[in-house]
Amino acid sequence: MTCTEFLAQLDEMLDQDAAIPLRADLQHHLEECEHCEITLNTTRKTIEIYRSHELYELPEDLRERLHQAIVAKCRKC
Amino acid sequence: MAAFEKLVRQYDRQVFRIAQHIVQNREDAEDVVQDAFLKAYEKLDQFQGNSKFYTWLVRIAVNEALMRLRKRRTGRMVSIDEDVETEEGSMPRDLADWSPDPEAMYGQSEMADILRRTIQGLPPGFRVVFVLRDVEGLSTEETAETLGLSIPAVKSRLLRARLQLRERLSRYFKRRDQKSAQVGVK
Numbered sequence: 111m112t113c114t115e116f117l118a119q120l121d122e123m124l125d126q127d128a129a130i131p132l133r134a135d136l137q138h139h140l141e142e143c144e145h146c147e148i149t150l151n152t153t154r155k156t157i158e159i160y161r162s163h164e165l166y167e168l169p170e171d172l173r174e175r176l177h178q179a180i181v182a183k184c185r186k187c
Numbered sequence: 188m189a190a191f192e193k194l195v196r197q198y199d200r201q202v203f204r205i206a207q208h209i210v211q212n213r214e215d216a217e218d219v220v221q222d223a224f225l226k227a228y229e230k231l232d233q234f235q236g237n238s239k240f241y242t243w244l245v246r247i248a249v250n251e252a253l254m255r256l257r258k259r260r261t262g263r264m265v266s267i268d269e270d271v272e273t274e275e276g277s278m279p280r281d282l283a284d285w286s287p288d289p290e291a292m293y294g295q296s297e298m299a300d301i302l303r304r305t306i307q308g309l310p311p312g313f314r315v316v317f318v319l320r321d322v323e324g325l326s327t328e329e330t331a332e333t334l335g336l337s338i339p340a341v342k343s344r345l346l347r348a349r350l351q352l353r354e355r356l357s358r359y360f361k362r363r364d365q366k367s368a369q370v371g372v373k
Contacts, residue, residue: 161321
């Protein structure tokens, strides 16, 4: 298996529950290829970090203002 | 109207977040949230129960956000295909491993700045796929339906978005106790 073939399955590798027909081949490649092991681990971390940080919070005062505006507009239509 | 208000309260944070990721500007994101909910309200009778309300709403919000981006760029076309090249992403050869706990290297707000700056550098067509799939947790099928893309197109964009983000974040998160590892690519 080449690195390109491994990368094509990266999505499935990141999903622990996915049934992957080639899982044994992928695991074998991973054991031998530091490049893909690092890519897999750091890509997983990339997703975790983005998922765990709220980059664009909606402040409560803005939220209320938006609600009022939305309801007012909907009532008019 | 009370039922609709409940839906607004249920989904406003997500719609705001998605809008901000696309338009990258708070005022425009506020307008997108208002317009998206208004449009959803007007079209409620067209909503068919065969997709989730949330996916349907996100589709409206994404379209509104892209339109807003187009207006801001004074008529320049903006679509989810923009800047999305077709060739395969190149494999990095100089690949640094990350520090075991990159989050401990930065304070909360510094980390948020890094993450915002990094994702803002992606083309919109990659950014929106990453946000819907990995941040908002939509499935590949839902992301494809929301964006009007094929499943292979979503998978390909997601892979390239993830790899580009990973590569860019490596600048901040790579282990400081070692030089970048030169590892072979097969």
